[in-house]
Amino acid sequence: MDLELVKRVGIAAAYKGGIILRSYLGKLSGINKKGEIDLVTEADIGSEKVIIETILNAFPDHSILAEESGFKKGKADYEWIIDPLDGTTNFTHQLSSMFSISIAFALQGNIVLGIVFNPATEELFTAVKGKGAELNCRPIKVSGSKSVSESLLVTGFPYDFKNIIDSLMIRFSNCLKASQGVRRLGSAALDLCFVACGRFDAFWEQNLKSWDTSAGVLIASEAGAVITDFSNKLFTIDKKEILASNGKIHDEMLNLLKDSV
Known part of the structure; x- marks a missing residue:
């Protein structure tokens, strides 16, 4: 499996999901609580839908595990694990920089690709197993704090x-x-x-x-x-x-x- 291709598709899916989420942010203020919940649910489902569509258009035989729609078994031994809106409460309360989209790709049960995208700040965190982690294409490392x-x-x-x-x-x-x-x-x-x-x-x-x-x-x-x-x-x-x-x-x-x- 070409992991660079998988990574490109995953990133494209995350960006498309981010467009959906950002489009709802300005609609949440000034409405009643039930209306807010309905809109957030729409945003969550809309983000998940476009992410899954993007992935399956490229890899129609892959399995999908997503927060809203559950598990859909594909023919191949590849699985995508998707959270289309991580930080739902923040999103509901217009804490617009503290939510994300999370997409992982697993081969035979082992996670080999991770993508986390913050649509508000446009920070894109990625990692391919064995190749290090990046933030907006620049390598990142943990802190050096000793206590x-x-x-x-x-x-x-x-x-x-x-x-x-x-x-x-x-x-x-x-x-x-x-x-x-x-x-x-x-x-x-x-x-x-x-x-x-x-x-x-x-x-x-x-x-x-x-x-x-x-x-x-x-x-x-x-x-x-x-x-x-x-x-x-x-x-x-x-x-x-x-x-x-x-x-x-x-x-x-x-x-x-x-x-x-």
Whole structure:
């Protein structure tokens, strides 16, 4: 499989999805909440539709796993994993720079291409397995911070956060007290990419879906990040816990994420 061709198609799909999302941003203000939800749903579905159409026009036998439409099995052993709007709540509230499109490509179950595009800032993060990670075609690397005390961290709260609020708050408190600060952006794909380019030193979250992490994990990994679960076992996209760091502070972060600390 020509991964450069796959990458070009994936990027084209992300750009087309971004056009759809941007077209809805100005329509969301000044309408009632139900109308906002309906428009965001339209934007989400519209972005996903054009992304899938672009991919299947080029590769009609490929499988698709997408947040809105689910899994569609193709004849070939290739799969695209798509989140057409990561950061839906931000999008709804007109936080226009904090949402993204995430597209990953898997060969026999292994992610070999990751694309995360922020339509508002036009930042395009990409990675091909074994070839490093890039931001707008320039190589990126994780930060060099050597301790949590000099690190800026980022986290997220899952939709079901009320069910795990106690452990969430213990971990958040541990990390906040130990670090320079903790941010919460609302887009896991961007969180991972911001670790990849050194804006953050570590990211952790629980209960994410495969389309939230597939592209960002490859991008961060190719930029030098260490990515595990909270028990320091290798992260896979079906796991419920993720810790991505620059590597130098990983052990310290693992200790802070013990919910009994």
